[in-house]
Amino acid sequence: MIDASRVDDLLKTLVERFPGLAGELEQVAVAIDGQIFHHARYQSLRPDSDVHLLPPVAGG
Amino acid sequence: MSVSLRMYLSNHAIGSFFDRLRTSGTEVMSKIHIETTINGEPTEFLCEPHESLLTALRNAVGLTGTKEGCTTGDCGACSVILNGRLVPACLVLAPEAQGATLTTIEGIADGERLHPLQQKFLEHAALQCGICTPGFIVAAKALLDANPNPSEEETRYWLAGNLCRCTGYDKIIRAVMDVAAAGSTK
């Protein structure tokens, strides 16, 4: 379980627990309750937010 | 396309070209003075002997509407009408323009009035990025000059020398056939 009210706190906690993730999480898109953000650093999170981390994909 | 190149090297042009080389008295690589008619206007320009008509039009004459897509005669973006014939300017030597009559995209409109092809291309949204559009309009004009009522198949095969990567050709063909159906071409 991870307690975080903001995406940057969440990522920081993840890297603390899994240091090997540091490189991958530098460039990550974050889905919060179905909406996928490229620039997610300060997006707030609710206790019941459904969060997924994705490779950042934009297109061509 | 290489076969067409041979067709465009007329005896007259080659003859005068070599005359000038012999009589210029300077290095072979000096520029040649060309007199031609472009879009109804008498026009003069200087060009290298080996330069393409495409490069001469875009640089020496300053008509940048004719585009360079490949320089091998495969994309049609450089389509112009030379002495009544549709040609890829990238495969014509600039000296070939000596004494010739040229129509480029800049000469298609009639003063303030767009040519019906230009108007229909706009109405049908027959362009997206627009880079191929000058070549298509010149090529389509040559088609309708030769065949005022082409079938869809004839239109597609005539325009097969013009590449478009954006539209899939659907709206382009519709625009050209719409002009043909209206029967009003110049």
Added chain:
Amino acid sequence: MTDFAYIGTRPIRHDGVDKVTGRAAYGADFSLPGMLHGAILRSPHAHARIVSIDTSAAEAMPGVKAVITGKDIPPNSAKLVLGGEAALDLHDMGDNLLAHDKALYNGHAIAAVAATTVDDAREAAELIRVEYEVLTPVTGIDQAIAPGAPRLHQAFANNIAHRMELKRGDAESAFKDADVVVEREFRTPMVHQGYIEPHACVARIGQDGRAIVWCSTQGPFVVRDACAAILGMDAALIKVIASEIGGGFGGKIVVYLEPLAILLSKKTNRPVKMVMSRDEVFRATGPTSGTKIRARFGAKRDGTLVAASVSLWYEAGAYRGSPAGAGAMCCLTPYRIPNFFIEAHDVVVNKPKVAAYRAPGSPMAMFATESVVDDIARQLDIDPIELRLKNAVSEGDQAPYGPKYGPIGLKQVLDAAKNHPHYQAPLAANQGRGVACGFWFNAGMNSSATITLNPDGSAAVFTGNPDIGGTRVAQALMVAEELGIPVERVRPHVADTDSAGHTDVTGGSRVCYATGNAVIQAARDVRDQLRARAAKIWKTDVDRVGWEAGRAVSLDGADGSAGRDSKTLTVSDLAAQMPHTGGPIVGRAAVSMPMAGPGFAAHICDLEVDPETGRSTVVRYTAIQDVGKAVHPSYVEGQMQGGASQGIGWALNEEYVFNADGVMENAGFLDYRMPVASDLPMIDTVIVEVANPLHPYGVRGVGEVPIVPPLATVANAMRGATGVRFTELPLSPPRVLQGLTEWRQSTFQAAGPTTQAALTRS
């Protein structure tokens, strides 16, 4: 908003007359006085160590003003965020611009020359003496990942730069419960975006260190930031002016020329123009990955999909970074599958570094999965659209990449396909019909917009997004809709990087959605200011002023609403009074949008195959797609038709042909065979609109999805026409003929002696 006055109409685009008269200025159409011309010397070898470079002969040539090599690019190991796929490593980008230690592909830039004419520059480049130690090239995935393969980069064992896994449930167990399992291995070639306009730029740097770059690009801010980062310059000193762009499709997001032109301009104190030849575009820009993909699906007899396993290997080219991850994320998106395993590998090979190409990664992956789904349908004798409908995702289902789908239109698209007259039309001999789905995310990200109001009530709208396919007229429609002024009275502009607020690239199907939303919000800002001006004139509060159809309406009726005799002021009235009511009105907005909500499509193709020559003809094609909301339907249809054509070319004829030395043999439009007008029929389009709740009008984005379905659609049609499942693209005549011959031979060999005798007699 459901009743639109302008959205959904088809006005003539504002830049249209310039484009049909040849006046529109593209990258190569721009010149400056005193300009020099740049040319690049490129590696003839696919893989070689650069032992030495001697530029002295080039520098001594009359007309040559400067020569640069890799050592002129400062070493850099930082990452640069381009706002898209995995951050571009600056070190890789700098090395790609001009090689340092190794030439990693045929065409890799080694040196650049600035001279007074193009011919002199090219001639001088040939005088540069490069000593190479030729190395064994890695020319394909199988060779690259085999044990003992030559390594392009020390860091990547087996040339695998990255691996990603996506899983759900337990696929291997679930396969055991399936009634039918189909597994196939697919191959797709490296292909190019094929934009007709080669890359071109002019750069000028002054004695004050300020640079201006005119260039054809999908992302002027990317050009600015990339040049600044690579050259170690302050981005504030670089202004980028985007020309009209002659196609991009993702291939004009990365920079290939601009930093070199700036460097040459700095060395010569003159403007420098650089234009690529078509040969260079093929060899030395960013095509998309060739791939190897294994796909396995398991289903119950009633058509329920129970398991899927997909393994993807994508060529990254000379440096890491292919869209394998995106392919992994896309390939199972249309279906509710409780158990799956997907692995994606990024493989470096001695080919040009791949760049984005319209829905990067998705077409190849969905070629594989949609072909297998088709075979599942055949084995179960279920209609291929019915099978897809049975398993189709809808709102609330979980996407393979994690989050739940919001409102999506897959079922509506499949229903429209099923009910389309094309699907019921009879087929002639040697014809087959194929159906397949496609998906793309549709990007959001950051955009800005500014709107200025003129005293006559007309408006101008500025964004930093180059217009590749009609986005300016779409923006004008949005401003017209919001302000209630005629669309002809709105002038849309693409502004340079000093004049426009930051905007992310034109690409990712995002301009109409994200930048469009910025335009709409900026227009609403103008509207709010206009209401405030009306309030001032009417001596009331702004909340007593409403807005209806292009006019401010007084709400000072007895019940607080606009009555029949309410006072009104039009945009023109208010604009004329701007100097007295508070000064000029400028509207602005900046947005940071999440992804739009995915787009789904289904295409139907009737293909006729000549069994004697292997030649295929597309006799009928229909593209059906959920676009959310079509702002200008003609240009939405155009995106669907254009994307379908690129996909058809990818399926039938396009491929990079490399020889054993890793040198491309067909670097021109004659032999890199893209569809021409005589190859295609009219392409029918059906626009489905399932509103995207993240956008005021429901816009979802349209540009990329259309290239995804055609690969499998055509291959499925080929299966129908010939009875043969082809798994390797392109389905060019020699390959089809060989496949048909092999099928006939194996069918013959598998037949009993009586049948064989009968076949031999006939």
